Amino acid sequence: MIRPGDVVVYTxxxxxxxxxxxxxxxxxxxxxxxxxxxxxxxxxxxSVESDGITCRTRRGKSHRISLDDPRLRPASFWEKLFLRSKFPSPA
Known part of the structure:
Protein backbone atom coordinates (compact mmCIF):
# COMPACT_ATOMS: atom_id res chain seq x y z
CA MET A 1 0.00 0.00 0.00
CA ILE A 2 1.50 3.30 -1.07
CA ARG A 3 0.57 6.47 0.86
CA PRO A 4 1.44 10.15 0.45
CA GLY A 5 4.88 10.83 1.90
CA ASP A 6 6.25 7.38 1.05
CA VAL A 7 9.44 7.18 -0.99
CA VAL A 8 9.39 5.09 -4.16
CA VAL A 9 11.87 3.98 -6.80
CA TYR A 10 10.94 4.25 -10.46
CA THR A 11 13.12 2.46 -13.01
CA SER A 47 -0.98 12.00 -3.73
CA VAL A 48 -2.72 8.69 -4.33
CA GLU A 49 -5.88 8.34 -6.41
CA SER A 50 -7.74 5.29 -7.68
CA ASP A 51 -6.13 5.47 -11.13
CA GLY A 52 -2.54 6.22 -10.07
CA ILE A 53 -0.14 8.25 -7.96
CA THR A 54 1.55 11.61 -8.35
CA CYS A 55 5.25 11.65 -7.46
CA ARG A 56 7.68 14.54 -6.99
CA THR A 57 11.36 14.58 -7.89
CA ARG A 58 14.18 16.33 -6.00
CA ARG A 59 14.01 19.21 -8.48
CA GLY A 60 10.26 19.67 -8.03
CA LYS A 61 8.89 18.00 -11.17
CA SER A 62 5.69 15.96 -10.86
CA HIS A 63 5.05 12.63 -12.55
CA ARG A 64 1.77 10.75 -12.80
CA ILE A 65 2.31 6.98 -12.57
CA SER A 66 -0.19 4.13 -12.80
CA LEU A 67 -0.37 1.95 -9.69
CA ASP A 68 0.09 -1.23 -11.74
CA ASP A 69 3.26 0.00 -13.50
CA PRO A 70 5.89 -2.75 -13.00
CA ARG A 71 8.72 -0.17 -12.97
CA LEU A 72 7.37 1.43 -9.76
CA ARG A 73 8.17 -0.05 -6.35
CA PRO A 74 8.43 1.11 -2.75
CA ALA A 75 11.96 1.92 -1.61
CA SER A 76 13.61 -0.83 0.39
CA PHE A 77 14.86 -0.31 3.93
CA TRP A 78 18.47 -0.21 2.68
CA GLU A 79 17.68 2.35 -0.01
CA LYS A 80 15.98 4.57 2.57
CA LEU A 81 18.99 4.23 4.86
CA PHE A 82 21.94 4.53 2.47
CA LEU A 83 20.42 6.58 -0.36
CA ARG A 84 18.29 9.01 1.68
CA SER A 85 20.07 12.01 0.13
CA LYS A 86 18.75 11.00 -3.32
CA PHE A 87 15.10 11.21 -2.24
CA PRO A 88 13.27 14.55 -2.14
CA SER A 89 12.54 15.99 1.28
CA PRO A 90 8.90 15.95 2.44
CA ALA A 91 7.09 19.20 1.75
Missing part, protein backbone atom coordinates in the same frame (compact mmCIF):
# COMPACT_ATOMS: atom_id res chain seq x y z
CA UNK A 12 13.22 4.62 -16.11
CA UNK A 13 14.37 3.27 -19.49
CA UNK A 14 16.72 5.50 -21.45
CA UNK A 15 18.21 5.39 -24.96
CA UNK A 16 21.43 7.37 -25.64
CA UNK A 17 24.93 7.06 -27.04
CA UNK A 18 26.68 6.98 -23.65
CA UNK A 19 25.14 5.56 -20.46
CA UNK A 20 25.80 7.45 -17.24
CA UNK A 21 27.36 6.12 -14.04
CA UNK A 22 23.99 5.12 -12.50
CA UNK A 23 22.94 3.07 -15.55
CA UNK A 24 22.24 -0.64 -15.19
CA UNK A 25 20.94 -3.38 -17.50
CA UNK A 26 22.93 -1.85 -20.36
CA UNK A 27 22.30 -3.35 -23.80
CA UNK A 28 23.91 -2.14 -27.04
CA UNK A 29 21.76 -1.59 -30.10
CA UNK A 30 22.23 -3.88 -33.10
CA UNK A 31 24.24 -1.26 -35.03
CA UNK A 32 26.35 -0.40 -32.00
CA UNK A 33 25.86 3.38 -31.85
CA UNK A 34 23.23 3.61 -29.12
CA UNK A 35 22.56 1.88 -25.82
CA UNK A 36 19.33 1.05 -24.06
CA UNK A 37 19.61 1.03 -20.29
CA UNK A 38 17.72 1.61 -17.05
CA UNK A 39 18.24 4.28 -14.37
CA UNK A 40 16.63 4.26 -10.93
CA UNK A 41 14.79 7.47 -10.02
CA UNK A 42 14.14 8.26 -6.35
CA UNK A 43 10.83 10.03 -5.82
CA UNK A 44 8.35 10.87 -3.04
CA UNK A 45 4.61 10.25 -3.32
CA UNK A 46 2.50 13.43 -3.23
Missing amino acids: KTKHTTSPGPRAHDIEPESRGEYYTYAVDKYWIVE
Whole structure:
Protein backbone atom coordinates (compact mmCIF):
# COMPACT_ATOMS: atom_id res chain seq x y z
CA MET A 1 0.00 0.00 0.00
CA ILE A 2 1.50 3.30 -1.07
CA ARG A 3 0.57 6.47 0.86
CA PRO A 4 1.44 10.15 0.45
CA GLY A 5 4.88 10.83 1.90
CA ASP A 6 6.25 7.38 1.05
CA VAL A 7 9.44 7.18 -0.99
CA VAL A 8 9.39 5.09 -4.16
CA VAL A 9 11.87 3.98 -6.80
CA TYR A 10 10.94 4.25 -10.46
CA THR A 11 13.12 2.46 -13.01
CA LYS A 12 13.22 4.62 -16.11
CA THR A 13 14.37 3.27 -19.49
CA LYS A 14 16.72 5.50 -21.45
CA HIS A 15 18.21 5.39 -24.96
CA THR A 16 21.43 7.37 -25.64
CA THR A 17 24.93 7.06 -27.04
CA SER A 18 26.68 6.98 -23.65
CA PRO A 19 25.14 5.56 -20.46
CA GLY A 20 25.80 7.45 -17.24
CA PRO A 21 27.36 6.12 -14.04
CA ARG A 22 23.99 5.12 -12.50
CA ALA A 23 22.94 3.07 -15.55
CA HIS A 24 22.24 -0.64 -15.19
CA ASP A 25 20.94 -3.38 -17.50
CA ILE A 26 22.93 -1.85 -20.36
CA GLU A 27 22.30 -3.35 -23.80
CA PRO A 28 23.91 -2.14 -27.04
CA GLU A 29 21.76 -1.59 -30.10
CA SER A 30 22.23 -3.88 -33.10
CA ARG A 31 24.24 -1.26 -35.03
CA GLY A 32 26.35 -0.40 -32.00
CA GLU A 33 25.86 3.38 -31.85
CA TYR A 34 23.23 3.61 -29.12
CA TYR A 35 22.56 1.88 -25.82
CA THR A 36 19.33 1.05 -24.06
CA TYR A 37 19.61 1.03 -20.29
CA ALA A 38 17.72 1.61 -17.05
CA VAL A 39 18.24 4.28 -14.37
CA ASP A 40 16.63 4.26 -10.93
CA LYS A 41 14.79 7.47 -10.02
CA TYR A 42 14.14 8.26 -6.35
CA TRP A 43 10.83 10.03 -5.82
CA ILE A 44 8.35 10.87 -3.04
CA VAL A 45 4.61 10.25 -3.32
CA GLU A 46 2.50 13.43 -3.23
CA SER A 47 -0.98 12.00 -3.73
CA VAL A 48 -2.72 8.69 -4.33
CA GLU A 49 -5.88 8.34 -6.41
CA SER A 50 -7.74 5.29 -7.68
CA ASP A 51 -6.13 5.47 -11.13
CA GLY A 52 -2.54 6.22 -10.07
CA ILE A 53 -0.14 8.25 -7.96
CA THR A 54 1.55 11.61 -8.35
CA CYS A 55 5.25 11.65 -7.46
CA ARG A 56 7.68 14.54 -6.99
CA THR A 57 11.36 14.58 -7.89
CA ARG A 58 14.18 16.33 -6.00
CA ARG A 59 14.01 19.21 -8.48
CA GLY A 60 10.26 19.67 -8.03
CA LYS A 61 8.89 18.00 -11.17
CA SER A 62 5.69 15.96 -10.86
CA HIS A 63 5.05 12.63 -12.55
CA ARG A 64 1.77 10.75 -12.80
CA ILE A 65 2.31 6.98 -12.57
CA SER A 66 -0.19 4.13 -12.80
CA LEU A 67 -0.37 1.95 -9.69
CA ASP A 68 0.09 -1.23 -11.74
CA ASP A 69 3.26 0.00 -13.50
CA PRO A 70 5.89 -2.75 -13.00
CA ARG A 71 8.72 -0.17 -12.97
CA LEU A 72 7.37 1.43 -9.76
CA ARG A 73 8.17 -0.05 -6.35
CA PRO A 74 8.43 1.11 -2.75
CA ALA A 75 11.96 1.92 -1.61
CA SER A 76 13.61 -0.83 0.39
CA PHE A 77 14.86 -0.31 3.93
CA TRP A 78 18.47 -0.21 2.68
CA GLU A 79 17.68 2.35 -0.01
CA LYS A 80 15.98 4.57 2.57
CA LEU A 81 18.99 4.23 4.86
CA PHE A 82 21.94 4.53 2.47
CA LEU A 83 20.42 6.58 -0.36
CA ARG A 84 18.29 9.01 1.68
CA SER A 85 20.07 12.01 0.13
CA LYS A 86 18.75 11.00 -3.32
CA PHE A 87 15.10 11.21 -2.24
CA PRO A 88 13.27 14.55 -2.14
CA SER A 89 12.54 15.99 1.28
CA PRO A 90 8.90 15.95 2.44
CA ALA A 91 7.09 19.20 1.75
